[in-house]
Amino acid sequence: MGRGSVRAREGTARRRAREDGPRIEHWRPEGMEGLRVFRVEDMTGPLSSYSEYYGVVSILQGACDGWCRGAVHTVAAGGLKLKEPGEVHRHVRVHAPVTLQGAAFTADVVEEAARTLGVPRPVHFVPVEPGRAPRAAALATAMHAALAARGPVTRELEALVIETLTEVLATCTERGEVRVHERAPRAVRRAREYLRAHVSEPVTLDALAAHAGADKFHLIRAFRAELGIPPYEYLTHLRVARAAELLATGMTGAAAAHAVGLFDESQLHRHFRRILGVTPGRFARTMHRQHRPSGARGSGLACPA
Incomplete structure (x- = not known):
């Protein structure tokens, strides 16, 4: 079969993928209460999502512009997005097909961690612009790579999840006197x-x-x-x-x-x-x-x- 036929088949596969939409998966790691994981692969057009949980999302591939909290922010591969319960996040433009993975934490898990760390509650995340909180972004990427394997939950994985959440709370939250419900x-x-x-x-x-x-x-x-x-x-x-x-x-x-x-x-x-x-x-x-x-x-x- 000629190369032209191969290209034609590949082009057809890509068109079908676009028509079917991105691949979206959800799962709950066994043995870790208060956590669920979601993954979106090959997002080529804008989507929006409502969040019931606190979310720590790593951009694994691509780049896009997203609206949240009154402003548009650009995120790209290696970047970090943070979500709060009750928020709607909308993608307004996809620059390159995006693959992302997020960890959704229940409010009681996050609030208890914040209490232990002395972070003001209710927890309010600040936008993570490129270059800010590099250690939190790196830990989140490593955490999502481990969660994507979907193997048994080990003590090492649990420790990585806890370390990631701790770093995010310590470096990516509003620490002033103004709280989210007052804002x-x-x-x-x-x-x-x-x-x-x-x-x-x-x-x-x-x-x-x-x-x-x-x-x-x-x-x-x-x-x-x-x-x-x-x-x-x-x-x-x-x-x-x-x-x-x-x-x-x-x-x-x-x-x-x-x-x-x-x-x-x-x-x-x-x-x-x-x-x-x-x-x-x-x-x-x-x-x-x-x-x-x-x-x-x-x-x-x-x-x-």
Whole structure:
């Protein structure tokens, strides 16, 4: 077969990969409570994601611009992205196909580590610009390389995870007197808490504004300024994130859609694909293939004194 035919097949494979979207995987390392891992390979177009956890994300290949906390930041291979619960991160431009991997820590793990280290709580990450916190970035890259192997959780791996989280908290958090809940406008914070508490219910803008203590016009403007999207888009991100958790437990797409307040499975499919870049069915199959329940007791995560 000629070289032209080989190139044609490779080109077809690349086009199919682009049409199918990036490869997205999730898994939970056995024996480490309070931690889950996600990986996105060959992201060629902008995606957005809602975070329920604290995230330590390493950019392994490529480069992109992402919006978070009112500004656009550029990250490239070797870079570090940090996420907080309740945030939405949006990619606005992909300069080169991106592969990234993230570790999602539950709030109790991070807050306990912060308490031990004397880091102000609630924990608020600062943007990690290129060249800042090189040791944290290097540790995160090493941690993700070890987690990607998906082998048994060893004491060495657990120690690396703890060391990485410790370095991130020590060098990439806001240490001043101003806290995250004081920085965010009170109305936006109240609106966000209301949406999280009523994720599966019909929410009117008037009811949301009344709970937040602001008129709806100012609330929408403040919400977008703080989080980058309006309240209803935030609610959609939240519903997709909750649906993903339900799909991971084996719930059907139709049941998950109903449980999070969406009209039907087709609406879930549309939002899931738009926000996460993968269909609910593909996500569920990936989770079922990778997650192997075990009766083994996890060692947990603790920060050294």
